[in-house]
Every structure is written in C-alpha cells, then in structure tokens.
Amino acid sequence: MNAHVKNLRIADHPVDAQFTGRWSPRAFAAEAMSQADVLTLLEAARWAPSASNVQPWRFVYGLRGDAGFAAIADALVPFNRGWAEKAAALIVIASKTTTLKDEAEVPNPFHAFDTGAAWAQLALQAHLNGWAAHGMGGFDHAKAAANLNLPAGYAIHAIVAVGRQGNPANLHETLQARERPNDRLPLSETVRHASFA
Ligand SMILES: Cc1cc2nc3c(=O)[nH]c(=O)nc-3n(C[C@H](O)[C@H](O)[C@H](O)COP(=O)(O)O)c2cc1C
Incomplete structure (x- = not known):
C-alpha cells in the first residue's frame, strides 16, 4: 500500500498480493537508487526461464544524474520523458534475436517471449x-540504438522507469487523474477450456 494512492484491485481468484499490488505509477519521489538496488532487480530478471536457457535478454541501465x-x-x-526523467533509474530492455545452433547464428523465435518474462x-x-517499475514502449528506437551502441542482431523492446x-x-495535472491502478479483463475474455474456438 502506498501513502499517496489507494490500490483497490481485487483478484477474482486467489493470487499472491504482489500480482495485484504491482502497478505502474508515473509520480516518483526524489529518492535515488544505488547500483546495488538496480542490480537486485536485474538479478531477479536473470532467473527467468528461457527456451533452451539461452537467456536472450540484455539490459542497459542509467542512474539519475549520470x-x-x-x-x-x-x-x-516527450510524453514519457516528461515524467520518467524524474525516475531514479532507467533500464533499457533488449534481446539478442539469434541463437547459436550447429555453430551458426539462427533466428531465436523466443527472444521476445523470454525477455518479456525477464521484465x-x-x-x-x-x-x-x-x-515502482513502469515500462514504456514510447521511445525512438533508432535514437535509443544509436545512443546506447546497440550491436547488430539485437532488438530494444522497452525502457523501464x-x-x-x-x-x-x-x-502535470493531465496525468494526475490517471495515477491509479487500473483493472483487467475478466478471465472469461482471455481464457477458454480445451479450445480457442
Ligand atoms: C511494453 C509496454 C509498453 C508501455 N508503454 C508505455 C508508455 O509508453 N507510456 C506509459 O506511460 N506507459 C506505458 N506502459 C504502461 C502500461 O500502460 C501499463 O503497464 C498498463 O496500463 C497496465 O497497468 P499497470 O502496469 O499499472 O498494471 C507500457 C507497458 C508495457 C508493458
């Protein structure tokens, strides 16, 4: 529970409180993060499952001020920069799009799926x-690739504040009304038993 915003999310089936408790605010306090704080988050990502355990995810982080x-x-x-530049850390989430097979690099069809699990x-x-971690797809891919020296064969998926x-x-007052946990579709809209039909 946060002192600023009440989280009224209710799960329809019993789940651990972390799943409804996590959400994506845009208002950040001035508190800084240490390198150790960020590495702990990346350590959690490190232990994600991946196809053939190739671990295609790659991360680049910065701490506010550096x-x-x-x-x-x-x-x-600009919309995202307006609030995210007050975050304590920014983390770029990328992945290696190929994997080594029989001594040749071949496309890895699971690179994005596995990197999503890590995120x-x-x-x-x-x-x-x-x-609080807030993912963003709103960024200039070419600029991110150039600014961060993205090698060929890698894709940037998101930036996290x-x-x-x-x-x-x-x-900004236009964002204040949106600063609360949102809801989810009911399982009846996303889950079927036995067939997609
Ligand atoms: C891949 C991805 C891209 C997103 N892009 C943006 C973005 O550009 N700007 C933004 O303010 N929020 C962005 N979000 C946040 C989503 O809107 C948010 O996660 C979603 O509404 C669910 O809310 P919650 O994370 O609070 O549960 C993004 C989230 C993800 C996972």
Whole structure:
C-alpha cells in the first residue's frame, strides 16, 4: 500500500498480493537508487526461464544524474520523458534475436517471449523491494540504438522507469487523474477450456 494512492484491485481468484499490488505509477519521489538496488532487480530478471536457457535478454541501465540515464532519457518520446526523467533509474530492455545452433547464428523465435518474462520478474522484484517499475514502449528506437551502441542482431523492446513512488500532485495535472491502478479483463475474455474456438 502506498501513502499517496489507494490500490483497490481485487483478484477474482486467489493470487499472491504482489500480482495485484504491482502497478505502474508515473509520480516518483526524489529518492535515488544505488547500483546495488538496480542490480537486485536485474538479478531477479536473470532467473527467468528461457527456451533452451539461452537467456536472450540484455539490459542497459542509467542512474539519475549520470550519462547513461541522460542517453536513455533522450530516446523517450516527450510524453514519457516528461515524467520518467524524474525516475531514479532507467533500464533499457533488449534481446539478442539469434541463437547459436550447429555453430551458426539462427533466428531465436523466443527472444521476445523470454525477455518479456525477464521484465515481469524485474517489475515484481521492484514492487517487492518497495520500488515502482513502469515500462514504456514510447521511445525512438533508432535514437535509443544509436545512443546506447546497440550491436547488430539485437532488438530494444522497452525502457523501464524505476523509482520510489511519489506524490501525484507533482505530476502535470493531465496525468494526475490517471495515477491509479487500473483493472483487467475478466478471465472469461482471455481464457477458454480445451479450445480457442
Ligand atoms: C511494453 C509496454 C509498453 C508501455 N508503454 C508505455 C508508455 O509508453 N507510456 C506509459 O506511460 N506507459 C506505458 N506502459 C504502461 C502500461 O500502460 C501499463 O503497464 C498498463 O496500463 C497496465 O497497468 P499497470 O502496469 O499499472 O498494471 C507500457 C507497458 C508495457 C508493458
């Protein structure tokens, strides 16, 4: 529970509180993150499952105030930069799109799926440690690739803002009303028994 925003999410079936408790705020407190704080989140991502255990995920992080943070923030679309540059850390989530097979690099069809699993573990560990992680797809891919020296054969999927949740009053007023946990589709819209039909 956060002092600023009440989380009224209710699960339809019993799940651990971390799943409804994690959400994506945009208001961050001034508190800084240490390198150790960030590495703990990346350690959680490290233990994600992946096809043939190839671990295709790659991460680049910056801490507020350093050159890495500025390079990542520079790639965000203005809407996201407006709030995310107050985060304590920015983490770029990328993956290696190929894998070694019979001594040749071949496309890895699971690179994005596996990297999504790693991001979810990062976000949940952040929540468990009292941080908030907010994923963003709104960034300039070419700029991110150039700013961060992305090698060929790698794809950037998202940028994540991480920080201690802050007071929504510090957000631009258009964002204040959106600063609350949202809901989910019921399982009846996303789950079928035995067949997709
Ligand atoms: C891949 C991805 C891209 C997203 N892109 C943005 C974004 O560009 N800007 C933003 O404010 N939120 C973005 N979000 C946050 C989602 O809107 C949010 O996760 C979703 O509404 C569910 O809310 P919750 O995370 O609070 O549970 C993104 C989330 C994901 C996973």
